[in-house]
Amino acid sequence: xxxxxxxxxxxxxxxxxxxxxxxxxxxxxxxxxxxxxxxxxxxxxxxxxxxxxxxxxxxxxxxxxxxxxxxxxxxxxxxxxxxxxxxxxxxxxxxxxxxxxxxxxxxxxxxxxxxxxxxxxxxxxxxxxxxxxxxxxxxxxxxxxxxxxxxxxxxxxxxxxxxxxxxxxxxxxxxxxxxxxxxxxxxxxxxxxxxxxxxxxxxxxxxxxxxxxxxxxxxxxxxxxxxxxxxxxxxxxxxxxxxxxxxx
Numbered sequence: 001x002x003x004x005x006x007x008x009x010x011x012x013x014x015x016x017x018x019x020x021x022x023x024x025x026x027x028x029x030x031x032x033x034x035x036x037x038x039x040x041x042x043x044x045x046x047x048x049x050x051x052x053x054x055x056x057x058x059x060x061x062x063x064x065x066x067x068x069x070x071x072x073x074x075x076x077x078x079x080x081x082x083x084x085x086x087x088x089x090x091x092x093x094x095x096x097x098x099x100x101x102x103x104x105x106x107x108x109x110x111x112x113x114x115x116x117x118x119x120x121x122x123x124x125x126x127x128x129x130x131x132x133x134x135x136x137x138x139x140x141x142x143x144x145x146x147x148x149x150x151x152x153x154x155x156x157x158x159x160x161x162x163x164x165x166x167x168x169x170x171x172x173x174x175x176x177x178x179x180x181x182x183x184x185x186x187x188x189x190x191x192x193x194x195x196x197x198x199x200x201x202x203x204x205x206x207x208x209x210x211x212x213x214x215x216x217x218x219x220x221x222x223x224x225x226x227x228x229x230x231x232x233x234x235x236x237x238x239x240x241x242x243x244x245x246x247x248x
Contacts, residue, residue, distance in 0.1 A: 004069050
């Protein structure tokens with residue numbers, strides 16, 4: 001009797017050279033597509049993996065989660081080593097685990113945490129140019145934190161939703177929101193039960209406009225309640241964004 005197994009992968013990747021997580025077509029290289037090719041090479045079968053959610057082109061991950069089902073009896077430790085030997089240097093499997101058959105990377109997730117990294121100093125960085133957004137002007141973090149409080153809880157985030165090919169409901173619950181400074185870096189961490197297309201990057205762009213004095217204090221409440229994307233700030237570059245945790 002064939003025994004099916006459900007394998008959970010925790011994956012780290014640099015998204016610079018990829019058109020996001022989700023498989024699209026042969027012209028666009030994606031993380032999912034690359035992982036599936038590696039699994040097929042190792043397991044000698046076509047494998048379909050399920051991700052906790054899509055990350056867009058250029059977005060990174062410190063701990064993306066995916067799962068797939070297989071009848072292979074390969075040892076977990078051997079699978080991880082084999083994957084990391086086959087995968088390109090900008091994708092690494094940092095943990096493998098056998099889980100129950102009912103585990104689903106996307107539907108079992110309770111929340112996800114994204115971090116946006118801003119390099120906030122007068123001079124740009126040669127080393128960090130692909131992992132942080134360079135912003136050389138002063139930012140009022142106290143004001144940014146104060147305005148960001150309005151985003152906590154369950155709201156309609158249509159004001160921060162980019163145009164999407166698929167119509168999606170815009171109500172989400174933000175469980176935690178942090179604006180942290182560590183020397184030259186500003187980290188904006190957002191935990192939510194789900195994210196809309198470009199939601200984090202649009203929120204961060206709006207907060208930057210508040211922090212630099214382009215938008216007056218209290219703007220975030222008005223923008224949120226307006227449900228009008230045109231009133232919010234610009235979409236900051238993908239390179240500063242990383243999926244850092246998926247909570248189950």
